[in-house]
Amino acid sequence: MSDTLCRCGSAKPFAQCCKPFLGKLATANTAEQLMRSRFTAFCLHKFKYLIDTLHPSKHQPNDLAELETSSHKTSWVKLTLQHTQQGLETDNQGSVEFSAIFNENSQFFELRETSSFIKENGQWFYLDGSPRITAIDFKLKRNQPCWCFSGKKFKHCHALL
Ligand SMILES: [Zn+2]
Ligand SMILES: [Zn+2]
Numbered sequence: 001m002s003d004t005l006c007r008c009g010s011a012k013p014f015a016q017c018c019k020p021f022l023g024k025l026a027t028a029n030t031a032e033q034l035m036r037s038r039f040t041a042f043c044l045h046k047f048k049y050l051i052d053t054l055h056p057s058k059h060q061p062n063d064l065a066e067l068e069t070s071s072h073k074t075s076w077v078k079l080t081l082q083h084t085q086q087g088l089e090t091d092n093q094g095s096v097e098f099s100a101i102f103n104e105n106s107q108f109f110e111l112r113e114t115s116s117f118i119k120e121n122g123q124w125f126y127l128d129g130s131p132r133i134t135a136i137d138f139k140l141k142r143n144q145p146c147w148c149f150s151g152k153k154f155k156h157c158h159a160l161l
Pocket of ligand 2: 146147148149150157158159
């Protein structure tokens with residue numbers, strides 16, 4: 001498992017990418033790192049991490065319950081970063097434009113958002129963003145690994161459904 005590729009699409013092993021952030025062994029140095037690690041946290045249902053990295057001004061009493069409910073129907077498939085503005089180690093704010101593909105009830109959707117991030121006391125937080133969601137046609141080749149990360153080829157997994 002240790003050399004499993006990270007779900008954030010960095011092409012790095014999970015252990016050398018988002019895992020130290022999710023395990024609180026390291027804090028994200030850049031807005032992009034926080035963005036990636038939050039996507040991975042959505043994939044792996046690390047709800048506490050998502051709440052801890054959401055800016056305190058945005059917290060709602062039912063955050064955890066909502067994350068748990070939505071996680072049952074949503075499978076996150078793929079993250080692609082489009083554009084990053086500021087958000088570097090020397091900045092205190094930044095934004096990351098991204099596309100994230102997810103599956104809900106066997107239909108694929110693309111979520112596009114420009115997320116704002118803010119750094120306070122040396123820690124990056126997700127502040128806000130306005131997601132636009134569209135239904136898309138997402139195709140895999142039969143020999144590709146299945147989108148659901150079962151470890152099986154598509155033809156032996158969701159292609160059969
Ligand atoms: Zn990662
Ligand atoms: Zn599958």
